[in-house]
Amino acid sequence: MKAKGRSAARTAAWLGAIGSSVALVAMGSVAPAWASAHARTPQSATAGTAFPTGPVTLTLATEDTSKLTPALIAGFEKLHPNVKIVQQTTSYTDYLPKINLELASSTPPDLSEVVTLETAVKDHLLLNLDPYAAQYGWTKSISPYALDEYRMGSNLVAGNGPLYAVSSGFDLTGIFYNKTLMQKLGISGPPQTLADLNADLAKAKAAGYTGLELAAEDGHGAFLVQQVADDYSSPAPVNNWIFGVKGSNINIPAVRTGANQLATWAKDGYINADASADALTQAVSEFNAGKALFINDGNWDTWEYQGGLKSAVGFAAFPAAQPGGRYTAMVGGTAGYAISAKTKYPQVAAAFLNYSVSAAVAPAVFAQGNLPNSLSGITAAPGSLNAEYIKAWGEIVKSDGLYGYFANAFPTANTAWTQQTEELIGGKTTAQAALSTVQAGWAQAHG
Amino acid sequence: MSTVLAGQETVAATGSATAVTQPGRRRRLSRKWRRALVAYAFLLLPVGFYAVFMILPWIQTIVLSFYNWDGIGTKTGAGFSNFVHVFSDPQLRVAVVHAFELMLYFCVIPIVSALFLTALITGPRRPHWTFTRAVLFLPQVLPAVAVAVIWQWMYGENGFINQALRWVGLGRVAQPWLASFTWAFPAVGLVGSWITLGLCLAFFIAGAQRIPIELYEAIATDGGGRLRQFRWVTLPHLRGEIVIAATVTAISAMSAFDIVFVMTGGGPGVASIVPGLLIYQLAFTAFNVGQASALAVVLSLLVLLVITVLRLAGRERS
Known part of the structure; x- marks a missing residue:
């Protein structure tokens, strides 16, 4: 009986052992369960669509833990009381592995912070913002240096090609x-x-x-x-x-x-x-x-x-x-945001982006320690960090x-x-x- | 009595003429089938889970290892190129060597220590040591990430270990352990020893409690001491448990990920890189699911090789 018990225990251990090794290899195969392979054509925005008047809820995925993004959201919601933006913040380490999978899912965040563009551009997960850039005049109001970072062609080289994101200001x-x-x-x-x-x-x-x-x-x-x-x-x-x-x-x-x-x-x-x-x-x-x-x-x-x-x-x-x-x-851009290719409200998301790069929010952006797209009319207390950033x-x-x-x-x-x-x-x-x-x-x- | 009743119930329920004419045969078949059905019903759930969550992903991983895929877009055939890349990656060699070195910390140190502790509490007198056993088993039930964060603090420049060294006048030895190319790997390994010690001890104590006390008394009568009792009674009787403990802990060593990821991230440099971490980086940083799968397949084959060797080594000679 004792020998039988031991043998049974051993068998159980082998099963467990094989199970553990299989669980290990399964690590590499979780991704397929989250996202199916689709070959889609690039999406581009249709600028000029009417802004909805009914209640609209957008989700915004970010790794920005500063007070900047909440300040931008609060300002935009005040301007458009029918819009609610739900911020989903994830730590930098966790954000990178998951954001592209989330964008590929059936419920992608409408707005997402761009950390790397390659995969999202290659798999057509983001909206081409060129029509909005023309509509809102971003190419005139934002320096080419700030926009180039968020441009990427089909050769996956940054600096040229369609625009995929804009940022409220600069890191320095x-x-x-x-x-x-x-x-x-x-x-x-x-x-x-x-x-x-x-x-x-x-x-x-x-x-x-x-x-x-x-x-x-x-x-x-x-x-x-x-x-x-x-x-x-x-x-x-x-x-x-x-x-x-x-x-x-x-x-x-x-x-x-x-x-x-x-x-x-x-x-x-x-x-x-x-x-x-x-x-x-x-x-x-x-x-x-x-x-x-x-x-x-x-x-x-x-x-x-x-x-x-x-x-x-x-x-x-x-x-x-x-x-x-x-x-x-x-x-580089401080928390540059892109719009999901699948969003139901591209015009609302684009309006948020336009608000976040506008001169109206520059003081709020600067108050968080970031340099806004335009420094004209910005003042800082002498001896403060902000004054030293400007210098x-x-x-x-x-x-x-x-x-x-x-x-x-x-x-x-x-x-x-x-x-x-x-x-x-x-x-x-x-x-x-x-x-x-x-x-x-x-x-x-x-x- | 119950067998007879069960047979009668079956006959009544089916009302079969065959059952009436050949009651004995029918009853045996019925019992056999019923027992088999019950057994399969019990097996269905775990086997189903095992198939869905273990076997299918394993097969899927093997399939994916022959594709180029970023986890989202279209897959393209890759032939054996992912495997070629895996074997030509200089980091993999370092990581695999580390995986085997981790077996010293996850496997050898805890088993030897647990055998020593078992020797202390076996023999003619058997203290229960309930509290000690619970304390030693505790790391097994704590989440590995929490354990890793706590140890990260303890190994820090002003952490507990350096403070303790300074208290006893060994301040010169104190250093940021996890930043050291020499010490980061052993520091992580020893946390593995600490985690698996309790598990090994639980295996051995369970095994030792089945050893008849008379065997120890016989050796004592012949003038044998604790060492001989351990050598000739405890150790041979624990052979099976040692093999199981070695297998389970060797797998933990080969597949180590969480404590390394949290404590050092594989650093400094690649001083504590392990295969599990490379798989994670390939899949979720480089978005190269094909290469990650190829490495996972190679690692799983290595794990199977190790447990096969352990099994052969632990086989009792007839």
Whole structure:
């Protein structure tokens, strides 16, 4: 009886074992249950359709956790009391895997934030907004740089082709600094050149502080590589690479300089020791706790810094390569929204987009720490982060220093950059090898 | 008595002449069929679930591995190209080596530790250790993601482990464990050991409780100590349970995903990358369902290979 019992238990274990292994392979096959394969023709909007007067409910999917999107929705609902927009917010990590599947489902969100366009454009999930751009005059009121990011042709190269989204304003990267700590270390102001920055980092280290707080686990190692690289490269080669233009290569001297600089900062102990296990939220709270002199981040974290360091936080454009050099920044649309190809109310969704890019909402957009599409008539309190954003923006535009993000170059770019920059920080690879690996990923995606 | 009654009821219900003329034969057939029907009825639900949620997706995964597909649009035939890509991916080699290394943490360490604990509570005297057993089994019933988040904090620069090291004067050793190329992988592995220890212990204690106490007394009478009792009584009797524990934990090691995804995301670099994570990245970041399926098929074959080896190794010699 005992032997029989044991044998039965063993059989059960084998069944369980096979079951578990099957469950594992099933991971790769969940997608078919969610979405069926359809080959559809591209959809384009019919502009000028009458705005409905009856109750309308739209859903809006986003990964934007700031107060910007709710503010835009509230403003639009006030303007159109018959319209209700339901915001569905998902974390960035979860948003990417699910949004295209949701758009392909029978109940897609009417409006959705664009993070990557390739799959959605390839599978005709989004509405071509060119007719609305003409109707509302977006091509005149919004800079071509801001629109190019959301254009994509059938060759899946960004920068040209139909428009699929618009954004209420810009993200802007640079360095946030701790004014109190700066004073304590005898530093008179934010660094103007990379040499100034290195001198400040050495002072911070000598006093027992982290020079640059870095969230490499969340891909911000690529931010530092790019900030330095952009100082040494004109925008065209970098932006072409990000847009997926055939024949582009990221393994160029300017980017190798950036990669080498990151490795040197890590070797010199200027960045936090836990960078490769540091998420952005953690890095922000360490900086807010006064443990680090600088953090390279974007204006999307305005509220975090203002809430943490209050008036002790400052912002400046990333230092130039040499005195009198160019100021550069990664600049992209803040939560750019697209319209589902299957929406029942394209005209309402387009009206929302038009409201979100209009001059009327510019003060509200700016109040959230984002730069609106037009800065005319915008004022900021002296010494505030917003005032420093405007100052930095002016310097960057004057230098022709607007760049997209390395992490947006292909669907797995963020993973590739995260891995390679962590290897650079750990001294496990060279700039040449790291960039070759990233380029191999790009080539696989863009051919 | 009940058999007779059951037979009579059947006859009455059917009213069959055959049943009346050949009551014995009819009764046997009827009982046989009824028992078979009951057995199939019980089996229907689990087998149905197993087919719909396990076997069909498995077959679908194998089919998808021969296509190029982004999970939404049109599928195009890919031949064996997805498999060629999988085998030429340098990350896969690292990930598979890690999967086997994880077996040390998910399988070997917990089994050896659980055997040691079992040895302490078997023998002529058998303490119950209910509380200890419950505490050790607890990680099994906690959601893996919650467990991973807690351990992530504990391994942090100012987490519990570094604080404890500083308290005992080992501050020099303290470091951000999950950011270290040397320590991130063992740190994640040890969380796996912590999770599976309780499961192994539950298997072994259940097995050990069936061992007749007289066997231990016999060895004690012959002058044998605890070590001999363990070697000659406990260990041979737990052979089956050890094989089962090894199988279940080896599968957990090979298919590890959740704790790695949450704690390190496979980093720093690819220092803790595992096949499960690569499958996820291929399917849900790269939207390359074909390659993800090909890798899943390769991994499932590896899992089957491992459990077959374990089964052969654990087979009792007749």
